[in-house]
Amino acid sequence: MPRITDDGTDPVTAGTAGRSTDPVTQPTLDARGWLRFLWRQLTSMRTALFLLLMLAVAAVPGSVFPQRNIDATRTADWIADHPTAGPILDRLGFFDVYSSPWFASIYLLLFISLVGCVLPRTRVHWDAMRQPPPRTPARLERLATHSVLEVEAGAGEDTLDRLERALRRRRYRVHRHQPGTLSAEGGYLKETGNLVFHLALIGIIVGVAAGHLWGWKGDAIVPVGQTFAKTRFDTFAPGPWVGDDDVPPFTLRVDDFTAEFEDEVTTEGQFGMPRDFTAYVTATENGVARETIIKVNAPLELDGASVFLLGNGYAPVITVRDAAGEVLYTGPTTFLPQDNNYQSVGAVKVAAADPGLGFVGWFLPTAVITEDGGPQSIFPDALQPALALTVYEGELFPDGRPQSVFRLDTDEMTQLTNEEGTDAFRLWLEPGDTVELPGDRGSITFESVERFAGISVRHDPGRWLTLASALLALGGLILTLVVPRRRVFARVRADSVEGRTVVTMAAMAKADDTGLESLLEDLREDLDPDPDRSRKT
């Protein structure tokens, strides 16, 4: 089937229209020639196809290996577990796939190719939309899809008029280059949609980049009853072009936090699964306070930032006193959940004691002692909470090194032992319990259990551009896939033998198009509502 070719010429009209083709340029071997050659290679459909397939393949390792930006701990563990492969893969960027040079070079090449491909096509399309459809080919019978119509002698132009109206009704652009001929073209939206789609892909990338440059995110753990302000982020990751003033001054008090877990369906895998988390908060911005809630799928939208509930856990309220009963430490202490049953690790660092006193160990929301004597949590809700701790004494912050709040740096500390010195001194505390520390060091009290909310505050100024571009791309895609691009031609010929007039119509399409036949049929019906009359006699 003859087709409208990609460069806009078509095999049938090229000859008749007398359009001159570009003179064949001899390849020159100078630098500019090479650049031109490379550019043409890069912007060819074949290269685009190759790069697309490469992109798909290159994305795979990032789903197989742990990624540092998602889970640094798991990545470190993986490398430690694979002493030979780990470092090699690390050097090749397999743990930072999506920021690795090879991944970036593939998508950058793809987008350069995209721009180099789409911009010239936009020009061609722009011109095509303003030019009349091509001239009517001489021999329409040569086109695969054509239809011959006999009309009253001399009614040729009149038929073309009616055909023109029928085509215009179908939103074709019609032009009659010469008397007795008609050219029409429809479905420009196909190419428009295609260009919109490809250009919108660039919009998505720009939006993503804007988010990286001007966006920021900060995470914080906030126990119930405490207030969070922007100076209190546990981690804060601003984009390179974010200034201090770009983070709005707001505060957020966590008034209450509720959690529900599955306790009715008891099958493995369902029992104990989370069912609902709700943080009740008071948000204050621009001097106005309001009470609201944050849930997992319902972030709190502030002016210039959004607050998400990403985690939760327990913060047992612990008080440490010295031998005289003076309070050295008191307050909710966050413990980090390690599994689905919220078995959580944490540490209490009593810097006010001299020497420093450190408690480290587990918080167990529903505690049991297993057969082999180990403490374990068997349900995530705080049904039977307990603290299992050991105690260290010495320098809590050696050299002022930064350290995790959930762990003790015991390099310069010694562990307290039991009276006989045979084993570590172990604490088992349930709410309300107070235990004296050995050697007249004072006491520790487990007052009560609070929860904490793990919140993430984010700002991504590029996301609207990304979203709009994505939707635009979808719209363009649907247009380009649904709209057929078609040309219709007609030519009038006086049939000298029978003294009648013959109108030949023909249609061609940009790609395989099963609808061409019915288009001609419909047009025929439009020309003559009574099919019997136009039938051959």
Next chain:
Amino acid sequence: MTYEELATYANYALYSAMGVLTLAMLAFAGYLAGLMPARSELKEARRDAEADATPDRSLVGAGTATAEAADTVESTRPAAPAPRRAVGRGPVDVDRDEGVSAGARKLGGIAITLTWLSTGLLTLSVLLRGLSVQRAPLGNLFEFAVTACLAALIAFAVWSTRRDLRWLGLFVVAPVLLVLGVALVSWYTEAAELMPSLQSYWLVIHVTVAVLASAVFFIGAMTGILYLWQDSVERSGATSVLNRFPPARTLERLTYGLHVVAFPLWTFTLIAGAIWARQAWASYWNWDPKEVWTFIIWVVYAAYLHARVTSGWSKQRATWIALAGFVCIIINYTVVNLFFVGQHSYSGL
């Protein structure tokens, strides 16, 4: 009725659907066996295949072709080198019943009816499951797989009202049955509520469209495989049951047409997933394994659409890319769900 009872009835409906679907599969297999050309038919079958393979011949009948209009169509053609076999409802509706035994024809009809029945039972099962958990039944891999099978059956059954698809039946019904079996045996999850991250209307939007897109991609993969097979049969001129299937050219077009429907759906799935991810996980793109694979699938199918219009790439090679895309879909729902660590955890698995 209590929720547990509803869940139990949902399972009964599922078993029944699978039973009926097994019968449908057997009937489709019987129908295909009946299509097997006998030795004496060999020559005729081959001639038919050639006639079918001639472009723009038997394929271009109009959707509304009445006898009169068909006449007109006839007159619009250049001199015909081969006789047309029949005028039917749609482009591929050449009369495939010609020379097929009455028994096989009957089996074909029964198979389609059974497919409808099974589709109805599976719909009932999904509805009961949804009622039993008071939410859309899309919360875990089991529910997802069953709903995906339902989408594939609905797509096939509805499409079969528009054109003769008895030749395709076995290739849709058998894999669906397989997936239902695996879902029931390996992925069965007790009916329960959802975890907080799944409690969003985006679950319904995102996952329903993903399911639909996957179902259409699946049917497209089946016609794609049949196209490649038919293509080699036509080249070798061998006698095969495929002689009575639509010609390769038609199969290729059907494959493309299905992908043209599925690709925008998948694009939407990707966008809706990103919108939801930003609500639930604070960022619209986290390079979570499931996201990565959704993206890979999208890129591979984009490559297919490209390959189809890239000069120097044959339709056969392009179709292989489409099949690679479907392999990625399978990986996405199996390997990625079960083995890769990410935020897309399915409760209960």
